[in-house]
Amino acid sequence: MQDWRVLGEGACAYFRTGSFAAGAQFVQEIGELAGAGADAPDVDLRPEGVTVRLVALTEDYYGLTERHVELARLISAVARKLELPADPSAVQTVQVTVDALTGPAVVAFWRALLGYRERAGSPEDLVDPQRRGAPFYFQQMAEPRPQRNRVHVDVWVPHDLAEARIAAAMAAGGRLVNDEFAPAHWVLADPEGNEACVGAAGGPDPAPAGR
Known part of the structure; x- marks a missing residue:
């Protein structure tokens, strides 16, 4: 299915419509296909196009x-x-990743602040029950790592576009920190040393970003 890319736990596709009306027609037909329930897609309608994301979010599965x-x-x-x-x-x-020394206490704070809930079977992950905001992942640390920032962003991109995205970030002043898990996961840093991870699921040897 060349239209779709696996990003994190879900599959995404973007369709260019050229107008809001054309997009609305497309969304209506998607609705007739999908029905209701946990398997129904998340759909984002904009004047330029429609993004469709397929991911189930239930009490026991994500x-x-x-x-x-x-x-x-x-x-x-x-x-x-x-x-x-x-x-x-x-x-x-x-995805936003937080390095935590006292994981459960840190998770409890962010769960209350964001109004998020724990991802099924994964108490170190928080997800937006409305599936609109970025998920949060809490990475348990044994000791502080002063050489890096405690909060960083993970960006999941299509596996066939990851290297181009990394090259663009480096051309804009970034640097490569770690490519041990390439071509599935890279760690970059901005000019001031703030780190970010790039994840490329769906390609060879997929590995979770930020973990």
Whole structure:
């Protein structure tokens, strides 16, 4: 399915519509395909295009399902019928990672502050129950690491575009800190040393960013 890219736990696709009206028609047809329930897609409608994300969020599961594979094919078929091109370069997801020495206490604070909830089976992850805000991951630390920032951003990009994104960040003044897990995970830093991770799921040897 060339329209779709796996980013973190979900699959994403972006379809260029050219107008809000064309996008609304597309979203209506997606709704007729998807129905209700945990497998229904998250859809973001903008005047320029429509982003579709497939990820289930229930009390005991967070991620892709078998139904999502079928649904992705059906959504792509509707896009072709409406002559809406997919643009994989336009998809990404962002996660905030916090280094924590007292994990449960830190998680409790951010859960209350954000109104988030724990991801199913993963108390070190918080997710937005409305699936709008960036997820938070709390990385347990045995001791402080003063050489790096305690909060950083993980950016998930399509695996076939990761190296271009990294090159652009480095051309803009960044530097490569660690590529031990490339081509699935890189650590970069801005000109002042603030770190960020780039994750490329769906390619060879996928590994979670920020972990």
